[in-house]
Amino acid sequence: MSTGHVLLGLLSRGQQHGYDLKRAHDDRFPAAKPMAYGQVYASLERLHRQGFVEPVAVQRVDGPDRTVYAITATGRAELTDWIETVETPFVHVANPLATKVTVALLVTDTAYATTCLERQRASHLDAMRRYTRAKTDPSLPIHEVLAADYAIAHLDADLQWMESALQRVAALGEAIAT
Incomplete structure (x- = not known):
């Protein structure tokens, strides 16, 4: 699973900041390992550098500023490509x-x-x-x-x-x- 692609999928539902994305991930993927906040923010920064997301607002909610992100058209295209790519079965399975x-x-x-x-x-x-x-x-x-x-x-x-x-x-x- 690609963390970036999961975040793009969550952002496809609407603009969100990192805290909301972490909560949405943990709620939507209960069988997955919970995502760390640092992982969310590092992935958002990487997605921003790739042009897949863009900051659209800064909110202050009882604490530090929170940057709100939106998925870009390029990000939607990347997400669609990822979803439609057939996963190759692993040759070497860790057991x-x-x-x-x-x-x-x-x-x-x-x-x-x-x-x-x-x-x-x-x-x-x-x-x-x-x-x-x-x-x-x-x-x-x-x-x-x-x-x-x-x-x-x-x-x-x-x-x-x-x-x-x-x-x-x-x-x-x-x-x-x-």
């Missing part, structure tokens, strides 16, 4: 679970690696249950339902991988031992 299992096998034995995988599986199942309960709440906004669906799909893929890994741990342990 911290696979790394942990391999290290667990290096450190001890297959029983330990198996126990670690089983604990991880239980944690994933708990998270999957929480997301499933949350997304069935009729008052949940659609962007949170979409985020829950995405999380569930990824948790399910991890669980499938864990099942496969549990079946392969003994063979992997033997390969590492040699």
Whole structure:
């Protein structure tokens, strides 16, 4: 995810200052890591240098001055290009679970690696249950339902991988031992 593109998307709804953009990001993308204020302002400065946003006003609201930004026509074109660009699947996928299992096998034995995988599986199942309960709440906004669906799909893929890994741990342990 490009922070700049997310900010352009939020600005496409209307003029805002950094504080409002941070809050809007955290509200609209509840499954994402909260955005730091410094990240917002650094991204806005970069977007301004690129001609994608422009300052349109300065407001004083119980504190320091706040610069209000608007998306430019160039920024809208950039946002459209980004949205319409098909994401290429990653060739190298970082998998911290696979790394942990391999290290667990290096450190001890297959029983330990198996126990670690089983604990991880239980944690994933708990998270999957929480997301499933949350997304069935009729008052949940659609962007949170979409985020829950995405999380569930990824948790399910991890669980499938864990099942496969549990079946392969003994063979992997033997390969590492040699």
